[in-house]
Amino acid sequence: MLVRGVRVLRWMRWYVRELTDESAYERYVAHVRKQHPDAPVPSRRAFEKERTDRQETDPRQGFRCC
Incomplete structure (x- = not known):
């Protein structure tokens, strides 16, 4: 049960990190180091x-309302 809870968390x-694009830097670093x-x-x-x-x-890259 504990293992499943940890997996869910x-x-x-x-x-959440993918939704908010918080992991973009880590993906970029991995790309630079590989390529x-x-x-x-x-x-x-x-x-x-x-x-x-x-x-x-x-404006095609992102939307800012303010």
């Missing part, structure tokens, strides 16, 4: 800033 955590092993990996702050700037300049 892990699934819920994964689901471009010699390339430097930006910090999470730099990644988020670049991502936000890209979304604000291209």
Whole structure:
């Protein structure tokens, strides 16, 4: 019973992280390390800033109401 509860909690955590795109940085780092092993990996702050700037300049990337 405890194992099933832990499994459900892990699934819920994964689901929420994917829904909110919280795991985007981890996916990006894995991609860079696999496809471009010699390339430097930006910090999470730099990644988020670049991502936000890209979304604000291209309306197809994301929607901001304010």
